[in-house]
Amino acid sequence: MKIEKFVPKHILDITPYSLDADFPKNLSKKYTRLSLNENLIVERDFILNLISSSLNEIDPRLYPEPHGKIAVRAISKFLNIDESNIFIGNGLDDVLERISRVFITTGTKVAIIEPTFAIYSYYIELCNGVKVPIMLKDNFELDIDRTLKVCENGVKLLFLCSPNSPTGNQFDEKDVNEILSKFNGITIIDETYSDFGRYSVCKWLDDFENLIVLKSFSKAYGLAGVRIGYMLANKNIVDIMKKSVHPFNVNSISQRVVETVLEKYKYFKENIDYLKTERERLKKDLQGISGVTVYPSDTNFILFRVDKRITSLELQSKLKDMGMIIKDRGTLPLLENCLRMTIGTKAMNSNLINALKTILEINGKI
Ligand SMILES: Cc1ncc(COP(=O)(O)O)c(C=O)c1O
Structure with a gap:
């Protein structure tokens, strides 16, 4: 039987989202x-203790509170935002899928800036929407005029x-505000990394009824x-989102963990501050390697470019042979020969720097 004939063509056309490079098969290494x-900077034991204490609060025989009520209440108290403005999911990827299923249908025009997080394109394809790519400027800032002009066209x-x-990089605050003021559609601002950045657009939630802000605990x-x-948005949007989801989408453990973790915010804030200091150190060390160009970061990762004497793919592969996995981003627009590395512990970062120096020196390429 030819199963494919029962499946919509746009689903057959999708290339599955692959993480093969990040989950190597050779697990003995x-x-x-x-x-x-x-x-990797927050201590595993600290998190495990928080999870253990959360476990005492739950009865796994019972269904969880619908729509993540316990977690929503904790987030509401923490951010001082009404519960009716919060929609929670099983990871932000899940919330992104919900948004896509609610707002995108066959032919819906959806603009994304390029290069960016790949999952937006994946969900647009899944919902049979039409992706409208808008390139960032060479300095990775938004091209406001182009963005607004392209968006005028049915986006x-x-x-x-x-x-x-x-x-x-976190985009210029004024530019983001200008887009929110002038674009008539729904703007979804993914702030997964804003804890490591310079500002949050949450302060504008009351000003723009078409603004959706996304956050992650990851x-x-x-x-x-x-x-x-979770997402933050006006009540209207949150109520519509709730139509699209089954009531038990966030399990009891996760809900209690949110509550416990937010009570310990001080610990996480100190961690964020430490990461920012480590980010500066790592940046300097990377800049010290000849042939490496480092880009500014408002996140928990750093993007860098190597000059053409080695390809980013080759470098990724050599690092992997040495037991370190970082992400080759060299095939993306504007990012020729670029790689992205997460900021790890001081020891991990130093190992990576040493490995980079070794590879580039041994190769004699840079
Ligand atoms: C920009 C961005 N948005 C969303 C996500 C997904 O976050 P979560 O782990 O909450 O699903 C990620 C994960 O890396 C991300 O980088």
């Missing part, structure tokens, strides 16, 4: 993964990742494996 922007939704992955709070992400 120990790798340090600095490719997925996980938080319903605009994804802005700020701070942006993989470029690492980065600043070191909870990538627990899976919690």
Whole structure:
């Protein structure tokens, strides 16, 4: 039987989202993964203790509170934002999928800036929307005139990742405000990395009824494996989002973990401050390697370029042979020969710097 004939063509056309490079098959070898922007600086034991104490609060025989009510209440108290403005999901990827399923149907025009987080394109394809790419300027800032002009042409939704992955910069605040003021569609600002950045657009939630802000617990709070992400938006949008989701989308453990983690914010804030200091040190060390150009970062990762005597793909592969995984981004527009590395512990970062020096020297290429 030809199963394909039962599947819509746009689904058959999708290239599955692959993380093969980040999850190597050779598990007997120990790798340090600095490719997925996980938080390796928060202590594992600290997080495990928080999770253990959260476990005492739950009864796994019972269904969780619908729509992540416990977590929503904790976030509301923490941010001083009404519960009716919060929609929570099983990781931000899940919230992004929900948004896509609610707002995108066959032919919906959705603008994304390039280069950016790949999952937006993936969900646009999944929902059979039409991707409208808008290139960043060479300095990775928004091209306001072009963005607004392109969006005038029937674009319903605009994804802005700020701070942006993989470029690492948070867009100029005035530019973002200008887009919000002038674009008539829905603007989704993904602030997964804003805890490491310079500002948050949350302060504008009351000013723009078409603004959706996205947040994740995977980065600043070191909870990538627990899976919690959320959206902030006006009540109208949140109510519509709730139509699209089954009521038990956030499990009891995750809900309690959010509550416990936010009570310990001081610890995480100190971690964020430490990461920013380490970011400066790492930047300097990378800049000290000849042939390497480092870009400014408002995130927990750093983007750098190597000169053409070695390709970014070759460098990624050599680092992998030495047990270190970072992300080749060299095939993306504007990012020829660029790689992205997560800021790890001081020891991990130093190992990476040493490995880079070794590879580049041994190669005699740079
Ligand atoms: C820009 C951006 N948005 C969203 C996500 C997904 O976050 P989560 O782990 O909460 O699904 C990531 C993950 O790396 C990301 O980089």
